Amino acid sequence: MLKVAILGAGRIAQIHSKSAFLNSQCELKLIADPWKEGVDKLANELHCEACYDYYEAIDRDDVDAIVIATATDLHIDLMLHAVKRKKPVLCEKPIDLDFQRSITAVKEIQSHDGKVMLAFNRRFDEDTIAIKEAILNNEIGEIRQVIITSRDPGMQPVEYLKTSGGIFKDMTIHDFDTARYILGEEPIEIFATASRLVDEELASINDYDTCSITLKTQSGKQCIINNCREAVYGYDQRIEVLGSQGLLKTQNHRPTTLKKYTLDFTGAQKPLLNFFLQRYISSYRKEFDVFVSCLVEGNEFPTNLFDGLQALYLAVCAIASTESNKAIAVNPEGPKESLTDDIGLFLL
Amino acid sequence: MLKVAILGAGRIAQIHSKSAFLNSQCELKLIADPWKEGVDKLANELHCEACYDYYEAIDRDDVDAIVIATATDLHIDLMLHAVKRKKPVLCEKPIDLDFQRSITAVKEIQSHDGKVMLAFNRRFDEDTIAIKEAILNNEIGEIRQVIITSRDPGMQPVEYLKTSGGIFKDMTIHDFDTARYILGEEPIEIFATASRLVDEELASINDYDTCSITLKTQSGKQCIINNCREAVYGYDQRIEVLGSQGLLKTQNHRPTTLKKYTLDFTGAQKPLLNFFLQRYISSYRKEFDVFVSCLVEGNEFPTNLFDGLQALYLAVCAIASTESNKAIAVNPEGPKESLTDDIGLFLL
Amino acid sequence: MLKVAILGAGRIAQIHSKSAFLNSQCELKLIADPWKEGVDKLANELHCEACYDYYEAIDRDDVDAIVIATATDLHIDLMLHAVKRKKPVLCEKPIDLDFQRSITAVKEIQSHDGKVMLAFNRRFDEDTIAIKEAILNNEIGEIRQVIITSRDPGMQPVEYLKTSGGIFKDMTIHDFDTARYILGEEPIEIFATASRLVDEELASINDYDTCSITLKTQSGKQCIINNCREAVYGYDQRIEVLGSQGLLKTQNHRPTTLKKYTLDFTGAQKPLLNFFLQRYISSYRKEFDVFVSCLVEGNEFPTNLFDGLQALYLAVCAIASTESNKAIAVNPEGPKESLTDDIGLFLL
Amino acid sequence: MLKVAILGAGRIAQIHSKSAFLNSQCELKLIADPWKEGVDKLANELHCEACYDYYEAIDRDDVDAIVIATATDLHIDLMLHAVKRKKPVLCEKPIDLDFQRSITAVKEIQSHDGKVMLAFNRRFDEDTIAIKEAILNNEIGEIRQVIITSRDPGMQPVEYLKTSGGIFKDMTIHDFDTARYILGEEPIEIFATASRLVDEELASINDYDTCSITLKTQSGKQCIINNCREAVYGYDQRIEVLGSQGLLKTQNHRPTTLKKYTLDFTGAQKPLLNFFLQRYISSYRKEFDVFVSCLVEGNEFPTNLFDGLQALYLAVCAIASTESNKAIAVNPEGPKESLTDDIGLFLL
Incomplete structure (x- = not known):
């Protein structure tokens, strides 16, 4: 064994x-x-x-x-x-x-x-899997637009975020991988814009708390990612995919299905699952099981180093776009060896 | 004209x-x-x-x-x-x-x-029509159970209710007609139970504020009606139909589709439409238009005096059931001329 | 240990x-x-x-x-x-x-x-717990009506059901326990009606597949239970509680949150969780853990033999009501020793 | 009168x-x-x-x-x-x-x-009004991100679109006005990307069918607009607003509230309202009534020529951004008189 x-x-x-x-x-x-x-x-x-x-x-x-x-x-x-x-x-x-x-x-x-x-545990989330399956089964035809909403319930202290690598490498990187996975095609262009709306102190470490990113693939598919370090109503994780034959949407997860209807509010539910350990616990489990079964059965891993590199590459390009206010061209075959050239070359 | x-x-x-x-x-x-x-x-x-x-x-x-x-x-x-x-x-x-x-x-x-x-304006409500159409189109096969939830937002004073005829003739009568319409088959048995949970004063006029009614047709289809004179969250009007091939459900109506997600509540909506004049305004309009078009085009009226009599008959039987704690047999061809005999005959 | x-x-x-x-x-x-x-x-x-x-x-x-x-x-x-x-x-x-x-x-x-x-594993279901907590926290005031919808996805063969004890003892018994748990007060009256709408063959074993039950407590609270042995859309398990200050509703569980919007249907979701082992797996887990922690910590068990007896007693009364077409009085202190007297005494 | x-x-x-x-x-x-x-x-x-x-x-x-x-x-x-x-x-x-x-x-x-x-009739839509009111009532604190999804049910022929002015001036212009209205602050930066995913023929008139636009205001608020000329599931009109204290969401409108649960699909609803005349009929009515009441009561109009100009200005900037792959600076006080200078000046 x-x-x-x-x-x-x-x-x-x-x-x-x-x-x-x-x-x-x-x-x-x-x-x-x-x-x-x-x-x-x-x-x-x-x-x-x-x-x-x-x-x-x-x-x-x-x-x-x-x-x-x-x-x-x-x-x-x-x-x-x-x-x-x-x-x-x-x-x-x-x-x-x-x-x-x-x-x-x-x-x-x-x-x-x-x-x-x-x-990349989110690829093993039951909702993400269901979306991917529906796309592969051609249930909504050709993909046109993907919208990924990904917001943390609350922000860690600036002191802690100092070593995080910044919002794009720390937080958006998950969504970059999800975007690549769902699009089924590499982005060739990225535009990012970022603000400090939760905590102005982030300026001291040259970081942001709220960002919007637009990706485009060779064939023109578009993906919009929106992130915020703080969503008081809980960990907001939703995906929408518009295809030529329909729309797919996932919803947030809750601890119970209970809805309450009172004089002031109708249909109110309890807060969302608090954070990633609650929301994605089953995807972590499934991820590990897939790792073991790939080894035992001799299959290819579903996520590899190229995936890791490409997500990081998109994060680096997002930073460059935010700083230059320009769309950045992304090499679909992955970054070249020398970073400086790479980015230099690819500014559109 | x-x-x-x-x-x-x-x-x-x-x-x-x-x-x-x-x-x-x-x-x-x-x-x-x-x-x-x-x-x-x-x-x-x-x-x-x-x-x-x-x-x-x-x-x-x-x-x-x-x-x-x-x-x-x-x-x-x-x-x-x-x-x-x-x-x-x-x-x-x-x-x-x-x-x-x-x-x-x-x-x-x-x-x-x-x-x-x-x-009977509710027959002209777009949701009721959509349910009836789906049944007639055989979208859910044979009907098995119908659940009608019908609750008023608030109760009128006992003084006012004195002349209302009581909850069964005043409030449930609408649901009796809806039940007959949706079942597409006359009830042959009714059981009703009623309580005073909103206002004990109703005892003074021998009336109730909360009731549950079970109807059964010749072929065994069941219908459950539940009424309450007060639902603080608004005018609650919902229908569910279980069929051999599926389930149909209508939902309450709201003034806007807005949902709010905050620290305490997620998905909360504004209160329901307040009462029947708001909720059923379009059914009143449609009802009148159908009356006119039937006359102009020489068609049969969709609701007639038998419908009016049958709903009232069910209300009378519901009262008898509440008083006797027994199921009451209902003549599917309508009440006989003499009331006393009728009820006397039909106690199961 | x-x-x-x-x-x-x-x-x-x-x-x-x-x-x-x-x-x-x-x-x-x-x-x-x-x-x-x-x-x-x-x-x-x-x-x-x-x-x-x-x-x-x-x-x-x-x-x-x-x-x-x-x-x-x-x-x-x-x-x-x-x-x-x-x-x-x-x-x-x-x-x-x-x-x-x-x-x-x-x-x-x-x-x-x-x-x-x-x-009674359903008492340990997160949704049932959330309902009970909301009631105990007085979030909807005094209970007025409880509606329990409980339908199996498909019916076992008549051969198998022969030894089940019949729908009331086999299926409704869960809902009787849920009703008692949520009402927080013993029923004193029960009326039941039952049909064979899924399979006429059930007549051969004197059983039914579709039933509606009305319970009433001493204080007038009402509870409606509706069961069907077959719901093609999946295992349907929902609870509604109307209180003087609001309404509580639980919803069915699904394997994913994915919704699909196409030309023909909008908002369609995958089928419900298939059956009780999928739907209630976490309640079985929690139930066992509660059993152990009660023993380790010396606490009272939350469910005991009286609960088991009372649910069975309600099933027996439901059978008597179905057969007599009358409401049956239920002794809130539990059945007397001799069954025959008991039922005989309590026919209203 | x-x-x-x-x-x-x-x-x-x-x-x-x-x-x-x-x-x-x-x-x-x-x-x-x-x-x-x-x-x-x-x-x-x-x-x-x-x-x-x-x-x-x-x-x-x-x-x-x-x-x-x-x-x-x-x-x-x-x-x-x-x-x-x-x-x-x-x-x-x-x-x-x-x-x-x-x-x-x-x-x-x-x-x-x-x-x-x-x-701008959409400002008079009951959902948009409810969102604006909730913001003005400070129900979700300070705005951080707005997401406007706006998709037509189907695309007109290229021949017809020839004189439309292009997707940004013809379709997005409504969303630009909604964005300004909800943000309550002028955008100072815009980035747009556009594709031809519905019909390649649009290349012949230099137009697009699918676009994503990012707006940013002086204070850093972000707004994402996504448009597509074709959504087979119907006229898709939704708004989300993330604030420091919560989230607001509107949903699409449907002709009935009926949901159907069958073997294959659960919760499926009928298609959305078909197009803008169905979806926004009440906003057209309200718009006219506001026009009249402003005149009768001597109030300021809620939408004026500056609003019309500013929305058109954003459309022109979106075209420039799409063509240059760069974010375009927008003058919050409106366009300068000479267009060429304006755009020239404002490329970031």
Whole structure:
């Protein structure tokens, strides 16, 4: 049976560990983290070994597959280490916050024929899957416009966001991947505009809290993404797809279906699911299960390093568009090696 | 052109008068009411004559059709007067609050070959029509269960209800007609239970404010009606029909489609349309237009005196069921002439 | 740690076994069933012992609590066996299909001070909980009318239903418990009417497929239950509560939130969750967890033998009402010992 | 009483004529159109005079106010004629398809102190009004993002669209006005992208069928407009407003509230209202009534020539943005006199 090591003991690592524990095609061998207290508690709960060194965990002979759910700046190093030992990896997004480093790393991983699945969990959400299936079944004909609404329930402190990479790399990056997935065609043009409407303090770290992005593909399909760091009514995650034969819409998720009708309000419901851990918990589960079943059954991973790179690339272009007030051309085959040229070349 | 006289100058009469004014197949000739001030104002607004005597209005040679929207206790007399003068009538429901008088009157009107359309306006509501059409188009197969929810936004004072005839004759009577219309088959059994949950004072007039009624037809189709004199969230009017191939549901109407999502409530809407004049205004309009077009084109009226009698009959049986705690058998061919026997016979 | 034995290896037993496996307050000690193949497979998957004898499993010293998920006709024997050994029980509903046997058994279990939680899983459904909480928080004032719609997606063959106890004891019994739970007050009167609209063959076993039931409490609160063995659009489970200050409504559950808008239909969604195992899986989980936490923390069980008896009592009265076409009085303190007298006494 | 002349006898003119007929504060004096057959029929139906010359109609002494619902290229001439005779005007949008001519005309009309209300009927839609009221009541705090979805049910032939002025001036212009109205602040930046996804033939007239537009105001509020000339599921008209304290959403309108649940689809509704005459009929009525009441009560018009100019200005900027792939700066005080400079100046 496939033996899995989870690197990390934080929130996402806990989800993956529980998935591994419940998945009948694999065995949760160990959880690794230098944070002894956290890893001990988690390993104890899930009846597996604790390990205090990421690299040691990767090296162990009784570990077949690696899940990287550590801090972002370790992703590349740990992926490379695993790949060199021929161990397949499920790595949390993003590859790295630095675009140039990411390009270089992907090249190196590819030179080792590394098997890496990138953890874009939203692709495994039942609603996103249902949309994709309806499109593939030709239920709405050719896609014309996609609208992705993605808003966080509340904003973290500016201090915390300082290391996030900015709204485009931290938040919109999920929507860039969803856009590529649903469009089924690479964007070749991007325009972004951003504001500070939640907290003016974001100016101090050159970041934004509210943005609107327009993508266009070669064939003219359009995608509009709108993000806000704060939506007081809860975690707002909706997708609309206009096709030549119809429209698809997903709705927000709620903890119950109860509706209340009173003198003042009719049809009021309780607040939405609070945040991504509640809203997307089943997609995290399914993502892990797909990772394991791909390995066990020898299938291709549904998300790979190119997906990781392309989403980051779109984020970098969005930043350039915001700064220049111009649409940016995007190379559908992915970024060139040298970043500066790339962006330079592609300003329309 | 068909010349119409409206008898009455109250709320319903005002609606019919405006319908007549706008209908291009007829001419609003006059509005009649002994209440001078009211009828003068209304006639002036709608550029027609005012008349202060109902019988005189019916008698006039330049009046072809009569709309009776007066107090209920005048319905029978005015209908008979019109029918004897061979003038077709659109009469507001009910025929009369007294069941025995109603039976006798219907017999007499029929002996004069009277043309009377009874004003069950809800049959002309766009939602009810859409339900009936879907059933007739066999979109849900054979009917199994019908659920009619019908609740008033607020209760009139007990003083006012004293002359209403009680909840079954005053309120449920509409739902009895809707039930017959949707079922497409006469009920042969009725059970009713009633409570005083809004105002205990109703005991003083032997009336109720909350009731549940079960009807069954010969073929076993069931219909559940639930009424309450007070629903603080507004005028609640919904119909559900379970068929062998599907379910049909109508929803309440609202003044706008706006939904609001805030910290406390998500999806809250403004209150429902306040009451029947708002909710059913278009059905009143359509009802009048159907009356006129039936006359102009020589078609049968869609609602007639039998419908009026049958709804009243069900109300009388509901009262008997409430009092006896037993299901009451209903004669699908309508009440026999003598009331006492009738009910006596039909207790199951 | 609380050591749990699951009796049974069928569908419901599998759910309880998995709940026990995942519950961190208890240990899944063993699963017992004479059906070797089934129990071996299940026990193997969940890393616990298999046992081939129910009574042996109850007797084992290393078993602290018993879950009875066997065939219905063993419920009473196994409960009594466990209770005599002072072991607490979570027992699937119903107590027994025979009302008189149930009354006698409950008396005997009570004489042993037996701790039994009866598995009315729907009380642990998130929507039902949300309704109950809103009522307890006085969000809609005093209850006036409750409407419970409960329809199966499809009907089992008549052959299978022969041993079900009939629609009232097999299907409506869940709704009787829900009604009592939501009303917060015992019914004192019941009227039921039933038809065969799905399959006439049910006449051969004196059963029905479609029924409507009206309950009334001492204070006049009304509850309408409507059941049908077949709803082609899926498992229809909805509750409405009208209160003096507002209305509560729950809606059906769906596998995704996707809506599709095309030329012919707008807003169409995929079919509902198929049946009770899909719709109520989380309530089964929660039910088990509540059972364990009550034992660990020393709390009263939220559902007990009286609940089981009262739901069965209402089913028996519903049958009597259907047969007599009369409302049946229900003793709010539960059935008397002798059934015949009971029903005889209570015909209104 | 205010005497009104309607110029035009086409679809919109018919609506305004009927509004004038029903409005009790004004008298429908005449309808004017050189198209004898059309104007005779309409005037006959509404009991008013027919006139075959627009200018003669304006000049008549017994006409107090003018409604211009003629072909677009006559708007400016007729407005100027009326304004010179000191007669107030309700003029259909747009002022003119030629931006430079519009600027010049507005200046001239202003020099005559002309009283002109521009017919942006959607501002009088009950849903738009409800959104605006909720914003003004501070129900969702400060506006952050507005999303306007506006799609036609089907596309006219390219031949017809040749004279339409293009998608931005013909279709988006309504949404530009709605955006300005809801934002309550002028846009200072616009980016537009457009495709031909419905009909490639549009390339022959340099027009598009699908477009996405991003607007930003001085304070950073964002507005996204998405248009498509074809939505097979019907006329799609929705608005969303994200504010600091909540979200507002309007929904599409339907002819009935009926929902159907079958084996394949659940919750399917009939198609949306077909097109703008069905969807916005009540807003046309209300618009006219507001025009009359402003005149009778001496209030300012809610929409004026500046609104007409600004919407056209945004359309011109959208065209420039589409062609240049750059965001265009918009002067919040309106276009400068010379168009070329204007656009030249404002490219960001």
